[in-house]
Amino acid sequence: MTLENDSRDCQAAAITVTTGPDQANVLATIFISYFRKWRGTTEAPLAREPLGSLAVSWAGAFLAILAVAALDQFAGPEMDFRWLIAPLGASAVLMFGLPAAKLSQPRNVIGGHTLSALVGVLVRLIIQPQYGAGRANFISAALGMSLSLTVMQATATTHPPAGATGLIAAYADPIPDWHGFKFMLSAAVGSCVMVLLALLLNNLVPGRTYPTFW
Secondary structure (H helix, E strand, O other): OHHHHHHHHHHHHHHHHHHHHHHHHHHHHHHHHHHHHHHOOOOOOOOOOOHHHHHHHHHHHHHHHHHHHHHHHHHHHHHOOOOOOOHHHHHHHHHHHOOOOHHHOHHHHHHHHHHHHHHHHHHHHHHHHHHOOOOOHHHHHHHHHHHHHHHHHHOOOOOHHHHHHHHHHHHOOOOOOHHHHHHHHHHHHHHHHHHHHHHHHHOOOOOOOOOOOO
8 A cells, every 4th residue: 555655646746747847838928928918019100290280180179179268268157167177188189189080089079078977977976975075085086987988888989088087077076066967067068069169170171071970
């Protein structure tokens, strides 16, 4: 019995020695493959725009934000309403810098901002009152932004700047007017104005067409 046990122990040790390096090789392969992804693919970066295109993009973004900011400054106090929210600046980059991109189209701009604001407001209302004093801000911020992304993807309205809209709505402390839904209205109206201006300005330029779809 002793000889048999010794023989089995030797076989087990041999198997361990044999499989050990193989496992290490597998882990090394996984590790290397993972970090190789960091190098990127063969996709080329964005090309530098010619001077004429730069001027058109600047003029469009300038005039669009100028109009919305003017509404916010002069009509906003009378109406007790905010027309301009910060994420619209990022939307202007897409709408006038990359007007043909799918993420820049009207359904993405309006739908993305409106749905993200709604998600953020709901998350804020559900989570924050349960804890009070802003102690759950970090949870509602992360949840509001991530759920905004999920809803945009599910509704084919993905618009990167709208992630910030969801974050702002979920992180607000104290809760804005109308239980936060006034902010959602600002996001919806402001994005509609931006789309209208993008329609007017982009299509004045030969070679530009906006939108590519609704």
